[in-house]
Amino acid sequence: MDALPTSTRSVPSGEDIRIPSVCKMCGNGCGILIHRVNGVVVKIDGNPDNPHNFGKLCAKGLSGIMALYDPNRLRSCLRRTNPRKGPGQDPGWKEVSWEEALEEVATRMRKIKADDPRKLMFVNGITEIEMSRQVGAAFGESFRTPNYTTGVSFGTHTRVSFLNTGSMHSEPDFDYCRLLILFGSQKGSISGHDTMKSAMGMADARERGMKVVVFDPLCTPTASKADEWIPLIPGTDGAVALSLLHVLLNELGIMDRIFLKQQTNGPYLVGPSGHYLRHAKSGKPLVWDVTDRMAKAYDDPGLAEPALTGEFEIDGQTWRPALDLLRLHVGKFPPERVETISTVPADTLRRLAREFGESAQIGATMSVDGVPMPLRPVCSFADSRGSTCHTQGVWTGTAIQLLNVMVGSVDVPGGSISTSIVGPGEKLRVTESPDGMILFGGGRPGGEAQYPGQRPRAPETVELHELFPVGKQPRPMLGLALLDYPELIPYQLEMLIILGSNVVMSGADPRRMVEALQRVPFIVALGDRLDETLECADLIFPTAQGLERLDFPVNRLEGWVTGRHWYFTARLPAVEPPPGVRHTVDIFMEWADRIGLLPEINQRLNAQLGFSESQRLEADRRYSNTEIVERRMRSMFGADHDISWFQKNGLVAWERSLA
Ligand code: SF4
Incomplete structure (x- = not known):
């Protein structure tokens, strides 16, 4: 790999190099090679x-060059002169100096901080990656505002994964899956999470004979290529999944009993109150031991045969295993009833449930890296779009995931694979709760809360996060709360800072979001080009475009599980930003310096980023993005892993192993 010259402003004639970097035009972060000739980016290729x-890019990634050389991109700070905001309004942009713009924001911040820090809100979008998020989160926490949120992606699907596996995401195991049922998802068709790898996995799996069934109101590109497209009324996927569960559990009796007994709370006894029966002293959930005909703690070494069905009288009350309650519940969704709800024919539901249950090959095993594992080559899958984005999306996603749980196709070859339960160095990121349930051990500032989520409480945030115990990123509530429930917010929002997120166009109703933004007294936006959200801003700061940025690590959750590798990539700049354009981190650090937050932010970053002793930030110094990035590289991989190492080597990767 060619080393990147330290300056791209004066490059030698005849230069022709490829710079390893990362596309972040969506949340995925595909590896790219930026082809630069005589200081000009001429092409973007996938990094094999x-x-x-593996060298593949989608059309958007390939076209990243257009954003870099967009003649209309922002190059100076802009102030709105027309107070009226909204469609058809000319903001009357007027150029202002960086000094004037920075000081105006700092002055407002000082006033808000002295009055009520909650009146400042940050919205940090999905394309503003790791270091901006880290610094933004440290800024928000140091400022003492609870209003720091990240992008809307992975909403309900993420929560479903947390609830079921302790992972932030799950994927079909394309390597071994033989039957994939997609609910309103375009998995494997250049869409959603892990886009390119999924597309390759889908193509290979189809060639090997994997069957794909798609439930979707539309004949999407994925549905049009599926073995079977089953149209249904929008938002009825949950009923369909419950009906498939009913057929499996009540009509066919197909379930992976060993998996359900050993790895789920299916045997836990539940009473009329909906709570577990607990041991009087230890408080542990109890299960019914069929052999000894008595209740025992779920982890009692003497537990011989936990019951999955039945009714048990204990201390004058009737208790049932959780799985039995689920079985009774799904009994309310026989195919004939669900046909009237969804339009999916009852015969189709029965046929598909049987095919799913039989294809799961319950009892089959295979060896992975010499480790014997169950083989369950079926996967029922919903994404963070489509079926889980309707009302009660978490429960729709849970019903869809429960199909996998019933046949044991969770985190085993062929099934639904969690993507972040193991961290770098093969360390488990999940822990076990006192109830024997999975707890997620990772996360990041401003990120995911642990299972079982929070208890609802009086709102503290503008997005009313506290009212939604299982909601992860309640961005849609931003507009709703400001317009319809302002009385629930115990203060008046005064300043909103937005970066990397076009909240107007990424929500359900652009018109309503614009109306909501009109109620915010002062909006600051950071971006490289104007969009519908920036058009609503009062002050704009121009930021570096993706091909000009240095960021590390770009992977989500500090190392994306690709199935076979751990890896860490850096987004390396191919060209320098034009004069008057800065990195978002440098803007945050400048504000922090001006309002006296640097010592606390630096201290938080030392902890958040896990800086080694030699790389720790000093309290009073303002560090640049480049300095922070390099310290993080060195902290993670040693002193020799600086920016030039990544320029030369591209990324750190190593094979994962079960052994
Ligand atoms: S899928 Fe990959 S190439 Fe396409 S926009 Fe996202 S990160 Fe870029």
Whole structure:
């Protein structure tokens, strides 16, 4: 790999190099090679060495060059002169100096901080990656505002994964899956999470004979290529999944009993109150031991045969295993009833449930790296779009995932694979709760809360996060709360800072979101080009475009599980930003310096980023993005892993192993 010259402003004639970097035009972060000739980016190719995308890019990634050389991109700070905001309004942009713009924001921040820090809100979008999020989160926490949120992606699907596996995401195991049922998802068709790898996995799996069934109101590109497209009324996927569960559990009696007994709370006894029966002293959930005909703690070494069905009288009350309650519940969704709800024929539901249950090959095993594992080559899958984005999306996603749970196709070859339960160095990121349930051990500032989520409480945030115990990123509530429930917010929002997120166009109703933004007294936006959200801003700061940025690590959750590799990539700049354009981190650090937050932010970053002793930030110094990035590289991989190492080598990757 060619080393990147330290300056791209004066490059030698005849230069022709490829710079390893990362596309972040969506949340995926595919590896790219930026082809630069005489200081000009001429092409973007996929990086074949990157285990996330193996050299493949989508059309958007390939066109990233257009954003870099967009003649209309922002190059100076802009102030609105027309107070009226909204469609058809000319903001009357007027150029202002960086000094004037920075000081105006700092002055407002000082006033808000002295009055009520909650009146400042940050919205950080999905394309503003790791270091901006880390610094933004440290800024928000140091400022003492609870209003720091990240992008809307992975909403309900993420919560479903947390609830079921302790992972932030799950994927079909394309390597071994033989039957994939997609609910309103375009998995494997250049869409959603792990885009390019999934597309390759889908193509290979189809060639090997994997059957794909798609439930979707539309004949999407994925549905049009599926073995079977089953149209249904929008938002009825949950009923369909419950009906498939009913057929499996009540009509066919197909379930992976060993998996359900050993790895789920299916045997836990539940009473009329909906709570577990607990041991009087230890408080542990109890299960019914069929052999000894008595209740025992779920982890009692003497537990011989936990019951999955039945009714048990204990201390004058009737208790049932959780799985039995689920079985009774799904009994309310016989195919004939669900046909009237969804339009999916009852015969189709029965046929598909049987096919799913039989294809699961319950009892089959295979060896992976010499480790014997169950083989369950079926996967029922919903994404963070489509079926889980309707009302009660978490429960729709849970019903869809429960199909996998019933046949044991969770985190085993062929099934639904969690993507972040193991961290770098093969360390488990999940822990066990006192109830024997999975707890997620990772996360990041401003990120995911642990299972079982929070208890609802009086709102503290503008997005009313506290009212939604299982909601992860309640961005849609931003507009709703400001317009319809302002009385629930115990203060008046005064300043909103937005970066990397076009909230107007990424929500359900652009018109309503614009109306909501009109109620915010002062909006600051950071971006490289104008969009519908920036058009609503009062002050704009121009930021570096993706091909000009240095960021590390770009992988989500500090190392994306690709199935076979761990890896860490850096987004390396191919060209320098034009004069008057800065990195978002440098803007945050400048504000922090001006309002006296640097010592606390630096201290938080030392902890958040896990800086080694030699790389720790000093309290009073303002560090640049480049300095922070390099310290993080060195902290993670040693002193020799600086920016030039990544320029030369592209990424750190190593094979994962079960052994
Ligand atoms: S899928 Fe990959 S190439 Fe396409 S926009 Fe996202 S990160 Fe870029």
